[in-house]
Amino acid sequence: GQNIDQPTEMTATEGAIVQINCTYQTSGFNGLFWYQQHAGEAPTFLSYNVLDGLEEKGRFSSFLSRSKGYSYLLLKELQMKDSASYLCAVSPRAGFQKLVFGTGTRLLVSP
């Protein structure tokens, strides 16, 4: 089976740093993705990890530990526009690469 867990909701203050965790148990693993989704809109790609370690992209970083089945998304210098849902998704196998999504973490950034 496929199981991907994330906290339901988090709050943070503008300018702060927030870490959104994701744990997964899937039948296979070919990479972990983070997407951002504003309410009523499509998911937009943030990051992809397939090897252990940290990937940094501007204000956003993503970490993966395959042995622990664990990832986190780190958002620095939070801005109001970062208020959105953050979706953790796993590709269970190579090839056609469907994505299995977690329920998402709704992040609310306050002034």
Added chain:
Amino acid sequence: EPEVTQTPSHQVTQMGQEVILRCVPISNHLYFYWYRQILGQKVEFLVSFYNNEISEKSEIFDDQFSVERPDGSNFTLKIRSTKLEDSAMYFCASRAGQAYNEQFFGPGTRLTVL
């Protein structure tokens, strides 16, 4: 910047009616997907399509669902006889090729079945 487009943005239909949701993936992309998201729930995979055939489908994608790429640009999802529980946002996505991991999502079609 190239993007995935979907039409219509919102479709209202009566239970039992057929609907066709349309998508235009990014030009030159090779892999195509449909996902759905019931309000307040997670995004769920429906089907993947490559080389003019279904490559994988989920348990949700039963005989009532079908996909087609009728020409070089469109990718459609048909629901033959809609049910109340088909009400959801349907997202189309495309991916460039084997060496590329990112899936680009369209803006979605909100389907409401009455």
